Amino acid sequence: MPRRAVAWQGLWGIILVLAVWQGLAWLVAQPVLPGPAAALRAFAASLKEGNLPLHFAYSAYRVVVALGFGLLLAVPAGMVMGRHRLADALFSPFVHLIYPVPKVAFLPVVVILLGIQNLSKIFLIGLIVFFQILVTTRDAARGVNRASITSIESLGASEWDVYRHVVFPACLPKVFTSLRISVGTAIAVLFLTETFATTWGLGYYLLDTWSRLNYENLFAGVIAMGLLGAGLYWLLDRVEAWFCPWERL
Numbered sequence: 001m002p003r004r005a006v007a008w009q010g011l012w013g014i015i016l017v018l019a020v021w022q023g024l025a026w027l028v029a030q031p032v033l034p035g036p037a038a039a040l041r042a043f044a045a046s047l048k049e050g051n052l053p054l055h056f057a058y059s060a061y062r063v064v065v066a067l068g069f070g071l072l073l074a075v076p077a078g079m080v081m082g083r084h085r086l087a088d089a090l091f092s093p094f095v096h097l098i099y100p101v102p103k104v105a106f107l108p109v110v111v112i113l114l115g116i117q118n119l120s121k122i123f124l125i126g127l128i129v130f131f132q133i134l135v136t137t138r139d140a141a142r143g144v145n146r147a148s149i150t151s152i153e154s155l156g157a158s159e160w161d162v163y164r165h166v167v168f169p170a171c172l173p174k175v176f177t178s179l180r181i182s183v184g185t186a187i188a189v190l191f192l193t194e195t196f197a198t199t200w201g202l203g204y205y206l207l208d209t210w211s212r213l214n215y216e217n218l219f220a221g222v223i224a225m226g227l228l229g230a231g232l233y234w235l236l237d238r239v240e241a242w243f244c245p246w247e248r249l
Contacts, residue, residue, distance in 0.1 A: 032215050039219035046220050056224050058118075058200040062193075063186050063232065066122045067179065070129035075175055078134045079167050082141025099131045104192050111197055121193040121201075128189055129182045136178035140171040176240040180233055187229045202228070 018036045025035040034042075046052035081088045107124060114120035148166050157165070194203025202225045209218040 031213075034216050034219055038216050039223060042216035043220035043223045046217060050217075052205065052220065052224055055200060055202050055205040055221075056228065059190055059194065059202040059225070060228055062118055062121050062201070063125065063183075063190055063228070065118075066125035067129055067182065067186060067232075069122070070126045070133055070182070071175075071179065074130045074133035075137050075168075075171070078137025079141045079163060079171060081134075082138040082144075082171075083163075083167060088138070095131065095134065099135060103128050104189060107193060107196055116197040121190070121198070124193055125186050125189050129186055132182050132185065133175065133178045136174050137171050140174040141167055144170045173240070173244050176236060176244065180236050183229055183232045183236065187225060191225070 021036045025033050043052070077091075081091055103124060107120075110120045110124050114123055144167055148170075149162055152162060152166055190201070191203040191206065194201035195207045198204050202221055206218060206221040206225070209215075209221060
């Protein structure tokens with residue numbers, strides 16, 4: 001899709017969101033739902049005079065590190081499980097049992113074991129993202145065309161060559177799809193982790209403004225969290241275009 005068309009789509013999406021937001025603000029007509037103009041003014045003021053940028057930086061760091069660790073651990077494990085039946089038979093029952101369990105329920109335990117600093121939050125977000133990427137990668141590796149593997153093996157390729165030149169490129173588009181889905185999950189879990197035993201992060205910022213009934217700053221935090229998710233989504237889209245150019249043909 002041409003860049004100009006993408007830019008117009010993005011602009012139209014912003015206009016639509018603002019229009020719906022303003023309509024709801026007029027319909028509700030209460031301070032709890034300020035209009036976009038008031039929220040944007042509060043957002044600009046918080047960026048200039050408040051500590052919103054520091055809260056944003058803490059949250060961005062936690063999400064990016066958690067996504068990175070989840071990706072680095074889940075992709076190799078998923079490819080091995082998808083390619084080798086014995087590994088899949090050994091570990092799939094564990095994945096099937098643990099994957100549906102809501103990991104946020106373990107937040108108090110994780111905080112007790114790992115402390116109230118960044119490690120506990122990164123671990124919990126990374127754990128949830130890990131299973132999402134693992135399942136997607138395993139299924140993608142299972143679907144690799146057997147003829148492609150046989151052809152490269154007939155040329156004397158090693159097991160490493162099969163992973164590098166066939167399995168990994170075949171899984172990569174679905175891994176990026178899983179990552180984009182994981183961004184939304186990671187942001188949601190981020191909010192929960194940052195409302196528990198912490199003083200920095202967008203989750204804490206939202207909870208603090210809510211407790212003070214400062215609804216304009218509350219929505220300024222919502223805007224910041226939305227920008228974090230949209231920015232990560234856009235970045236993943238650009239990285240995918242770089243690593244998977246055949247998907248754009």
